[in-house]
Every structure is written in structure tokens, then in C-alpha cells.
Amino acid sequence: MKKLLTAILPAILVISMFVCGPLMAANESVIVYSALNEGDMVALQKKFKEDTGINLEYMVFSAGEGSARVLAEAKAPQADIFVGGSMEVYAPLKTAGALHQYRSPNAKDIAPEYSDPDGYWQGWYMGVQSIIYNRDRFKEEIAPKGLKPPEGPDDLINPAYKGLLVGSNPATAGGGYIFVANQIFTRGEKGAWDFITALNKNIDHYTKGAGDVISLVATGEFVASYAWAHDSYNSVKQGYPLEIVIPQNTAFEVGAVAVIEGAHNLQNAKIFMDWLLTKEIGQINTDLSNRYSLRSDVSPPKGLPKVEDIKVSDYDRQKAAKMKDMVVKKFSQITGA
Amino acid sequence: MRRTLRRFGNEPVFNMAFFILILATLFLIVYPVWRVIFYPSLEDYLAFPQNARWLKALTNSMVMMVLSMITCSTLAFLFSYSIVRLRIKGKALFRFITLLPIVSPPFIVALSYILLFGRQGLITNHLLGVRLNIYGWQGLWAVQTISFFPYAYAVIEGVMRNIPENMEYAARNLGAGKWRAFWDVFFPLCRPGVAGGAMIAAISVLADFGNPSMIAGNFHLLPIEAYMQMVGWYNMTGAAVLSTVLLIPTFAIFLLNRYWLGSRAYTTTSGKESFLPPQSLPKLVEWTVFSICLIVSIFVLLVYGVLLVGAFSKTWGYDWSLDLSNFAQIYQKRKLLFNSLEYAAISSVLASSAGFALAFLVERVKLPGKKILDFLAVLPGAVPGIFLGLGFALALGPPPFALTGTPTIMIVALSIWNIPTCYNANRARLQQISDSIEQAARNLGASKCKVVSGIFFPILKRTILSSLMLSFLRSMTCLSVVIFIYGVSTTVSTISVLSLVNSGDWSGAAAFTSVIITVAFTSMGIFKLAERIFSIVSGDKHGRSTY
Numbered sequence: 001m002k003k004l005l006t007a008i009l010p011a012i013l014v015i016s017m018f019v020c021g022p023l024m025a026a027n028e029s030v031i032v033y034s035a036l037n038e039g040d041m042v043a044l045q046k047k048f049k050e051d052t053g054i055n056l057e058y059m060v061f062s063a064g065e066g067s068a069r070v071l072a073e074a075k076a077p078q079a080d081i082f083v084g085g086s087m088e089v090y091a092p093l094k095t096a097g098a099l100h101q102y103r104s105p106n107a108k109d110i111a112p113e114y115s116d117p118d119g120y121w122q123g124w125y126m127g128v129q130s131i132i133y134n135r136d137r138f139k140e141e142i143a144p145k146g147l148k149p150p151e152g153p154d155d156l157i158n159p160a161y162k163g164l165l166v167g168s169n170p171a172t173a174g175g176g177y178i179f180v181a182n183q184i185f186t187r188g189e190k191g192a193w194d195f196i197t198a199l200n201k202n203i204d205h206y207t208k209g210a211g212d213v214i215s216l217v218a219t220g221e222f223v224a225s226y227a228w229a230h231d232s233y234n235s236v237k238q239g240y241p242l243e244i245v246i247p248q249n250t251a252f253e254v255g256a257v258a259v260i261e262g263a264h265n266l267q268n269a270k271i272f273m274d275w276l277l278t279k280e281i282g283q284i285n286t287d288l289s290n291r292y293s294l295r296s297d298v299s300p301p302k303g304l305p306k307v308e309d310i311k312v313s314d315y316d317r318q319k320a321a322k323m324k325d326m327v328v329k330k331f332s333q334i335t336g337a
Numbered sequence: 338m339r340r341t342l343r344r345f346g347n348e349p350v351f352n353m354a355f356f357i358l359i360l361a362t363l364f365l366i367v368y369p370v371w372r373v374i375f376y377p378s379l380e381d382y383l384a385f386p387q388n389a390r391w392l393k394a395l396t397n398s399m400v401m402m403v404l405s406m407i408t409c410s411t412l413a414f415l416f417s418y419s420i421v422r423l424r425i426k427g428k429a430l431f432r433f434i435t436l437l438p439i440v441s442p443p444f445i446v447a448l449s450y451i452l453l454f455g456r457q458g459l460i461t462n463h464l465l466g467v468r469l470n471i472y473g474w475q476g477l478w479a480v481q482t483i484s485f486f487p488y489a490y491a492v493i494e495g496v497m498r499n500i501p502e503n504m505e506y507a508a509r510n511l512g513a514g515k516w517r518a519f520w521d522v523f524f525p526l527c528r529p530g531v532a533g534g535a536m537i538a539a540i541s542v543l544a545d546f547g548n549p550s551m552i553a554g555n556f557h558l559l560p561i562e563a564y565m566q567m568v569g570w571y572n573m574t575g576a577a578v579l580s581t582v583l584l585i586p587t588f589a590i591f592l593l594n595r596y597w598l599g600s601r602a603y604t605t606t607s608g609k610e611s612f613l614p615p616q617s618l619p620k621l622v623e624w625t626v627f628s629i630c631l632i633v634s635i636f637v638l639l640v641y642g643v644l645l646v647g648a649f650s651k652t653w654g655y656d657w658s659l660d661l662s663n664f665a666q667i668y669q670k671r672k673l674l675f676n677s678l679e680y681a682a683i684s685s686v687l688a689s690s691a692g693f694a695l696a697f698l699v700e701r702v703k704l705p706g707k708k709i710l711d712f713l714a715v716l717p718g719a720v721p722g723i724f725l726g727l728g729f730a731l732a733l734g735p736p737p738f739a740l741t742g743t744p745t746i747m748i749v750a751l752s753i754w755n756i757p758t759c760y761n762a763n764r765a766r767l768q769q770i771s772d773s774i775e776q777a778a779r780n781l782g783a784s785k786c787k788v789v790s791g792i793f794f795p796i797l798k799r800t801i802l803s804s805l806m807l808s809f810l811r812s813m814t815c816l817s818v819v820i821f822i823y824g825v826s827t828t829v830s831t832i833s834v835l836s837l838v839n840s841g842d843w844s845g846a847a848a849f850t851s852v853i854i855t856v857a858f859t860s861m862g863i864f865k866l867a868e869r870i871f872s873i874v875s876g877d878k879h880g881r882s883t884y
Binding site: 031037038039057058059060062064065068069071072073075076078079163171172173204205206207208209211212214215218219220221222231234235238239240241332335336337 | 389452456470472473561562564566567651655656727731736739741820821824826839840841
């Protein structure tokens with residue numbers, strides 16, 4: 001028996017390496033890599049099946065992990081669609097040849113500046129950056145000092161917030177970088193660094209991920225921070241005492257969708273993209289996730305102002321990418337983070 | 338060489354099996370790591386020293402490694418000593434404590450720690466009325482100690498249990514005091530365990546990214562920088578550079594470990610059984626050891642107690658009213674749990690057989706290049722999990738293997754990741770077994786097969802089984818390795834916990850975690866039961882359970 005065991009065990013290792021072949025997806029399905037939220041995907045999956053009869057299978061990642069995975073699989077793609085995440089993520093994927101050229105007919109309803117000029121990816125929603133604060137802790141500790149709830153980043157440099165803020169680090173978090181770069185675009189370089197220096201006095205520490213601050217504020221570990229409005233809204237839905245404020249001149253991201261090059265279910269992938277860009281689905285996505293649709297005929301997220309009423313900044317994405325090293329270095333000098 | 342060949346010819350089945358296993362394992366260890374190391378160009382590596390932030394992260398990683406390694410192995414030693422040597426009640430509790438952190442997914446300890454000791458902490462704020470700042474290296478140190486001492490414990494305990502009492506009796510009879518017998522006889526015999534345990538702890542600390550990302554504040558560490566290069570900046574090259582740099586301290590630990598052990602002999606199992614009660618230390622010392630273990634145990638219980646409470650409450654850390662909806666959500670995802678179980682079961686069997694074979698080869702077979710083999714066997718534990726995963730995605734994903742998204746790649750990666758755990762435990766135990774038993778058996782005409790199955794396997798059975806169990810639990814709760822290789826149909830439960838944490842649903846994450854812990858303990862119970870039945874059937878009188 002034991003002798004048999006010693007012979008069998010090595011054999012298992014070798015055999016198991018070769019037995020299981022790659023799983024081929026069935027024809028009536030589409031496989032989606034998603035940087036949207038899990039809950040949203042469950043709803044979209046159900047709706048897509050109802051509308052088209054096609055099974056949608058998905059995996060949820062952060063935008064960075066998702067794109068890294070699409071890149072890693074470029075030679076043997078496993079998914080048909082990559083959806084969600086800022087359009088900056090999609091540009092390198094296009095360069096690496098990981099995306100399939102497809103212009104959806106429904107893209108005509110979306111302003112052309114939100115799509116790839118060569119048709120490799122299509123922007124379809126917009127997320128805005130917000131100031132978030134914990135209602136309970138604000139009431140207990142800040143309001144008694146005679147302060148009004150924050151309306152923008154400038155309100156957060158008040159010494160009353162000393163040690164009560166948390167931020168995300170521009171060196172590691174995409175959202176954190178957009179926040180800092182946006183200060184440069186809106187205040188000029190000198191004004192931006194003066195602001196960061198002042199804000200830094202109140203910030204306890206900088207988290208690695210852009211979304212890490214939300215739960216820290218929601219649970220009351222810290223009083224306020226900056227984060228994406230749509231991500232923060234998840235915690236509001238769960239019942240945390242979290243307030244979302246969209247300040248003037250706030251930064252925004254454009255979320256995109258693309259068909260993956262070499263998709264096994266190419267036809268279904270195209271059907272999915274057309275479907276996603278319709279008014280009905282745009283509205284559903286906005287209601288679910290608090291993200292703005294890029295279609296003008298979709299109403300804004302509940303509790304958030306209309307997109308025309310938000311004054312977003314003139315965020316120059318190309319310039320932002322170019323000055324990243326400089327900004328991160330300077331930020332690090334000022335904050336020691 | 339000729340002798341080796343002749344031996345090979347004598348026992349072809351045995352040797353072939355070994356040979357194939359070794360080759361397969363080595364290929365699967367070297368190739369993924371190689372893919373990661375050579376992903377960046379030379380210029381990318383040369384840019385590293387110019388990045389002050391990364392250099393700081395490297396220094397910080399080293400500091401944390403040393404600090405946490407010391408506390409982890411000290412605590413592990415104290416726990417082992419209490420469990421193996423002290424005649425006390427409550428050992429079952431201590432054993433349970435050493436398992437909890439292993440069966441829970443990473444970053445959960447940090448999450449509970451924030452809830453207990455943070456600004457709104459149940460203990461610090463609500464009980465003591467203070468607001469502590471826990472975000473920094475001190476908080477991280479505490480959390481890492483709790484998270485990783487069980488890994489060191491698993492190795493140290495295995496070695497300590499097998500140190501016979503008669504050596505200390507001999508020392509005492511020759512006039513040595515209690516301390517002398519402890520330091521000059523008992524402790525040196527523990528060395529392979531302490532060294533192996535410290536190494537596992539150090540490597541786990543070096544590669545840890547779950548805890549620091551929650552609690553380290555502005556304290557930068559290398560794995561976090563690497564991870565964030567990828568998820569924050571989509572920069573795979575930078576990530577690969579940083580994780581390769583992590584290999585340097587790992588290599589240093591490895592050399593240190595081997596140097597400290599040196600070429601001394603740690604043989605204690607010579608075939609003579611002894612049934613003496615263990616030698617004691619002065620009462621005061623024993624009580625101190627016991628108290629430390631008890632305090633740590635209470636601390637760990639608090640951490641997990643709070644997790645359980647959070648799982649049943651509406652919103653983590655805010656609204657504590659009872660709410661079962663978290664569990665309804667998990668029921669929907671039960672398939673993920675079955676996936677976890679399946680991959681963990683298969684990969685732990687593979688890892689423990691490979692770990693045993695490699696340890697046997699390094700310790701008992703005359704081979705050239707043994708040191709390289711030794712290094713390779715601990716290497717997978719030294720690469721940060723996420724890059725081991727990335728390495729597998731790069732190595733086995735594309736044709737000719739084309740394994741992306743299959744259960745096979747999950748199982749292979751988890752197996753390889755667990756080899757160091759099993760290898761270290763087996764090797765430490767093998768170092769205790771005298772050559773004379775093997776020689777006696779060979780002289781009596783036993784074949785190599787017979788020596789392995791009749792002598793080493795029975796002696797090592799408990800080590801093999803305990804490392805099998807450990808691998809199983811590690812695989813159940815592994816996140817970093819699988820994050821790059823799971824596919825649509827091979828998603829596992831820890832991935833879901835991560836996505837719950839990321840979407841701010843800490844209660845849901847706590848609920849899923851407590852389900853994972855329950856499932857892990859249940860399967861361990863079943864395993865123990867099966868082991869007992871097996872030992873009764875095979876008439877093994879000493880068939881005590883592993884834990």
C-alpha cells in the first residue's frame with residue numbers, strides 16, 4: 001500500500017499538468033473582464049441575458065489588475081470584453097495590440113472626444129472626484145468649532161482637521177495622482193504646492209490605493225478625504241454616515257469599454273458593446289453605480305448634480321502623464337510620503 | 338557518479354519516479370521565476386538605485402523583516418514549548434490559536450485590528466477612551482507578528498516534539514542545572530526548527546502586502562510598491578523589478594540560515610524510544626511562558642471574535658444590529674468555496690509529496706548541486722505571491738501549455754507555492770534522524786523503496802501529515818498567488834473577500850471570512866478523523882493526531 005503510494009504521488013503531479021486542457025467558452029456566451037463593481041455586474045448580467053439571450057460571464061478587478069491581465073493574456077486571450085476603468089488604462093492596451101478595432105453604431109450619441117480616434121476603445125461613463133466626510137464625527141468634533149461642512153478641498157486646510165484627514169498617495173494610486181495633478185491645472189504650479197503643503201499638515205497618512213480612504217472615513221477612523229464619488233457611494237448605500245460633496249473644478253475620469261483582440265466570442269462581444277451604449281443601459285448603470293453616463297439623454301445619478309452644473313476642470317491628460325515623475329517627486333519632498 | 342548510476346540501475350522504478358518528480362518540480366519553480374526576473378530590461382534594473390522612494394522601501398522591508406522575524410520566532414518558540422513541554426491545561430486553546438491566522442485570508446487581521454485599536458477602536462476609544470494612532474510600523478509589527486508566528490510555530494513544534502527527553506536526563510545526571518540542560522542540550526537541538534521557522538516567518542513578512550496596505554500608513558514597503566506599480570500605474574516592468582529586488586534579502590536570509598545551522602549534527606532519533614516525563618524549567622519561568630502565551634491567545638481571540646461579530650452585523654464598525662443578509666449573499670457564491678476546497682485539497686497532496694521528496698533528496702542522497710536544489714526548494718516562498726502568480730500566468734498561460742483559466746494552473750501554482758513549507762518541515766525532521774537506522778535496514782537487505790516506505794515514511798508520517806494540513810489551509814486562504822491566474826470558472830473564495838473589501842463591504846468580507854474559517858476547521862476535523870481511522874486500521878499504536 002505504502003509502496004504504491006510513493007509511486008502514485010509523483011505520477012499525479014505529472015498527469016495533472018496535462019490532463020486538464022484549456023476551457024473553451026460556449027458559443028452563446030460572452031466573457032467580460034470588468035473594473036465595475038461586483039453588484040453592478042450581477043445586475044448587468046441578468047439584464048443582458050433577458051435582452052439578448054446571451055450568457056454573460058464576468059470577473060471583477062481593479063482597473064490596473066484588469067489591464068495587466070489583458071496584457072498578460074494578449075497571446076492567448078481568455079476574455080472578449082474589457083469594461084470599466086479610466087481611458088488612460090486603455091491607451092497602452094491599444095499600443096500593445098491587445099484590443100480589437102470596433103466602432104459601435106451606438107457610439108454616435110456620445111461626444112467624439114471620448115472615444116479612441118482609431119476606434120479601439122469607447123468611453124461611455126464619467127466618474128467625478130469628490131470630497132467625502134463622516135457625518136457623525138463631523139457633527140461631534142468639527143461642527144462645535146464653528147465650521148460648516150466642507151464644500152471643496154480648500155475647506156480641509158483648516159487647522160480644525162489636524163490629523164483627522166487621510167489621503168491617497170499619488171505615487172501609488174491613480175486617483176491620488178489625478179487629485180494632485182488637478183490642483184496644478186486649477187491653481188497653477190505654485191498655488192498647487194502651497195495648497196498641498198497646507199493640506200499635508202492635516203493629513204495623517206496617505207493610503208496606497210485610491211479607494212482605501214473610503215472605508216476609513218466611512219467607519220469614522222478619519223473625518224474626511226478625497227475619493228471617486230461613484231466608489232464612495234457604495235458605502236453610502238450600505239448605510240455608513242458618509243457624505244459626498246462634489247466641489248467646483250473637480251477632476252473626472254472617463255470610463256471606457258473595448259473588445260479584446262482575438263476574442264473567442266467576437267460577435268457576442270460586439271453585441272455587448274452596442275447594448276452597453278444604449279440609453280436604457282446607460283440609465284441602469286448610472287442608477288446602479290452613481291456614475292454619469294456620457295449620453296446626454298441619461299439623467300444624472302440620484303443625489304448628485306447634473307453634469308452641466310458640475311464645473312469640471314480643464315484636466316489635460318497628456319500633460320498629466322508627462323509631468324507625473326516631477327509631480328510625484330515634488331509631492332514626496334513636501335509630504336515625506 | 339558511476340556508483341549513483343549503478344544504484345539507479347538497481348532500482349529503476351523508485352529512481353525514475355523520483356527523477357520525474359524532481360524535474361517537474363524544478364521546471365515549475367524555475368521557469369515562472371525566470372519569466373518574472375527577465376521581464377524587465379537591464380536599464381530598468383539600473384534605474385532602481387536612483388529611485389529614493391524605492392530604496393527607502395527596501396530598507397523598511399528589511400527592518401520589518403528583522404523585527405517581525407524576531408517576534409514571530411520567539412512567540413512560536415514559546416507556544417511550541419508550552420504545548421510540547423509544559424504540563425498544563427488549555428493546550429487545545431493554544432493549538433487553536435496557532436491555527437486561526439493560518440486559516441484566515443490575509444489583511445483580515447489588520448481589518449480587525451483597526452476595529453479594535455483604531456481611532457474608533459472598540460478597546461482604545463470605547464473602552465479606554467483614548468485615540469491611538471496605529472497607522473505605521475508599530476501597528477504593522479503587531480499585526481504581522483500575529484499573522485505569521487503560526488507559520489514559524491508549525492516548523493518549530495514539529496522539531497521540538499521529536500527531541501527525546503533522555504538527552505536532558507543525561508545532562509542532569511552529569512550534574513548540569515536546569516538552565517544548563519535547557520541552553521546547552523535542549524535549545525541546540527531545536528535549532529533546525531527555529532532556523533526553519535524564522536526563515537518562513539521572515540519570507541512571509543517580506544512578501545506580505547495585505548497587512549501593510551491596510552495599516553502601514555506612510556511607511557513604504559517593497560511588496561506594496563510592487564503591487565501598486567501594477568494596480569495603480571499598470572506598470573508591470575516596475576513591478577517585476579521591485580519583486581526581483583525582494584529576492585536579495587531572501588537570499589541573504591537563506592545563507593544566514595544555513596550558516597547558523599552550519600554542519601553540526603542534529604541527530605536525535607536513533608531508534609531508541611524513551612518515555613520519560615520532560616525536564617522542567619524553574620516554575621517562575623514556566624509560568625512566565627504560559628502567561629505570555631495566554632495573553633497572546635486572548636489577543637488573537639479578540640481579533641477573531643470581533644470579526645465574527647462584524648460578520649453578523651449590518652455595517653462593520655458602525656451599525657451593530659444583527660443582520661444575516663451577508664450570509665445570504667455568500668450562499669449565492671457557494672461555488673467559489675467548492676473551488677477553494679478542491680484546489681486546496683489536490684495542491685496540498687502534491688506539495689507535501691514533492692516537499693518530502695526534495696527534502697529526502699537533499700538530506701539523504703549523495704548528489705552534486707545539492708545546495709542549489711536546497712535553494713530552489715525554498716525559492717517559491719521567497720517570491721511575493723502575486724509575482725509567483727504572474728510568473729505562472731506568463732509561463733504556463735500562453736501556448737504550448739495554454740493553461741490560463743484552467744483548474745490545472747491554479748493547482749500547480751498553489752502546489753509550488755506550498756513546497757517550501759513542506760520541504761522545510763520535512764528537512765528539519767530528517768536532520769534529526771540518524772543514518773544508522775537506514776544503514777541497518779540496508780545491511781539487512783532492504784531496498785531503497787523499502788527504506789523510504791518502511792522507515793522514513795513512518796517516522797516522518799506526522800511531519801508529512803502536518804505539513805499537508807498546513808498547505809491545505811494556506812491554499813484555502815491564499816490570495817496573492819491566485820489573483821493573476823484565476824479564471825471565470827475558477828474563481829475562489831478569497832478573491833471574493835478581496836472584492837468585498839475593495840467595494841467597502843467590510844461586513845460582507847468578515848462574513849465570508851468566517852465561513853472560510855469554519856469550512857477550513859471542519860475539513861481539518863474530517864482529516865483528523867480519517868487519520869485516526871487510518872491508524873486504527875493499520876494497527877499503528879502511536880497514531881496520535883497531528884494537531
